[in-house]
Amino acid sequence: MDDDGVVPLSGGVMKAVRLHQYEVRPLVEDVPEPVITHPFDVVVRVGGAGLCRTDLHIVEGQWAAKSNVALPYTLGHENAGWVHAVGSAVEHVQVGDAVILHPLATCGFCRACRAGDDVHCEAQAFPGIDTDGGMAELIKTSARSVVKLGKGVEPAAVAALADAGLTAYHAVKKAVPLLHPGTTCVVMGAGGLGHLGIQALRAMSATRIVVLDRNEEALALTRAWGADVTVVADGSHVATVLELTDGKGAEVVLDFVGERGAEHDSWAMTRRAGSDFVIGYGGTVDIPTIDVISTERNVVGNLVGSYNDLVELMVLAADGKVEMLTQTYPLDAVNDAMDDLDAGRLRGRGILVP
Structure with missing residues (x-):
């Protein structure tokens, strides 16, 4: 029995995607199953774990100095599945419930949590980033992170909404x-x-939506999602957007790329007093300060959304207003999935299914 009066369950062995060394692809190997050690612990049997470009950046070492995670550890920060075990104080979900996991495990007591801004919790853990994640058969999280799914919703179909969808919704x-x-x-x-x-x-505003992408096949899909205008990012796209907006630029640019030149183009397409929302990352935003103050434009950073944001997003998903394009892979094919993502062959989101 531990200090909280909880008797840990005896754990077995499970498969997990483990990163042992930066710049070297992860391995699928046997590790101990997570066990309940705290009254508010929840262990979830993973039904789907989303593959994110952040996972590629983690392997490349871009997060090493920020996460300070000890290697080896298990990747995977977009997770959904079924409740496998609960701590003695957990009441809102039961074993067998289908759930999606908010990517952060938060304390609930700090000022940020009390204000509903749990993204900035002072004592947070981020499974898949700074602690073991969900590219595994089981994942342990906190009761505060678990959102019960509606009847008939399959975890693999919504897993990537836990981060990709949540980040997009938040922005x-x-x-x-x-x-x-x-x-x-x-x-x-x-x-x-x-x-x-x-x-x-499209679900939340009446704005004109102009979508840019290098891939014409990807652009062709966007009309069904609500795009009003599509533009091929072929080098003339900034001029095209300026022409569409009478030379003024857009009120808002949502940059879901954040690298390979997109971070510069996004700023160039915002109008006076407009806002450049940086969501994707990997590049560098380099703007002369005089350009910021003389036009009163804004650069807005965006992290993953809050628990309440995730609950709201799941309402849109349940109503069919947000649907995720996915491609599934078995857990053992994680590096095939990473290859497809890195090469631009993946449409929508890759989902690893243990």
Whole structure:
């Protein structure tokens, strides 16, 4: 028995995707199953774990200095499944319930949590980033992170909404007050995050949605999601957007790419007093300060959304207003999935199914 009066369950062995060394792809190997050690613990049998470009960046070492995670550890921060075991104080879910997991495990007591801004919890853990994640058969999280799914919703179908959808929704929710009818919102990138952002925009605003992507096949799909105008990002796209907006630029640009030149183009397409929402990352935002103050434009950073954001997003998903394009892979094929994502062959979101 531990200090909380909980008797830990005896654990077996499970498969998990483990990162042992940066710049080297992860391995699928046997590790001990997580066990209940705290009254508010929840262990979930994973039904789907989303593959995110962040996972590629983690392997590349981009998060090493920020996460300070000890290697080896288990990847996977977009997770859904079925409740496998609960601590003695957990009452809102039961074993067998289908659930989606908010990506953060938060304390509930700090000022940020008390204000509903749990994304900035002072004592948070981020499974898949700084502790073991859900690219495994089981994952342990906190009762505060578990959202019960509606009847008939399959975890693998919504798993990536836990981060990709949640991040897109969070950015759109912040942008919506700026997007009254008659405005223009440019969406940079129609991939894993962008296709969800387009749908959230359409569900929540009457703005004109202009979508940019290098891939014409990806652009062709966006009309069904709510895009009003599509533009191939072929080098002339900034001029095209300026022409569409009478030379003024868009009120809001949602940059779901954040690298390979998109971070520069996004700023160039915002109008005076407009806002450049940085969501994708990997590049560098380099803007002369005089350009910021002389036009009163804004650069807005965006992290994953809050628990309440996830609950709201699941309402849109249940109503069919946000649907995720997915491609599934068995857990053992994680590196095939990473190859497809890195090469641009993946449409929507890759989902690993243990």
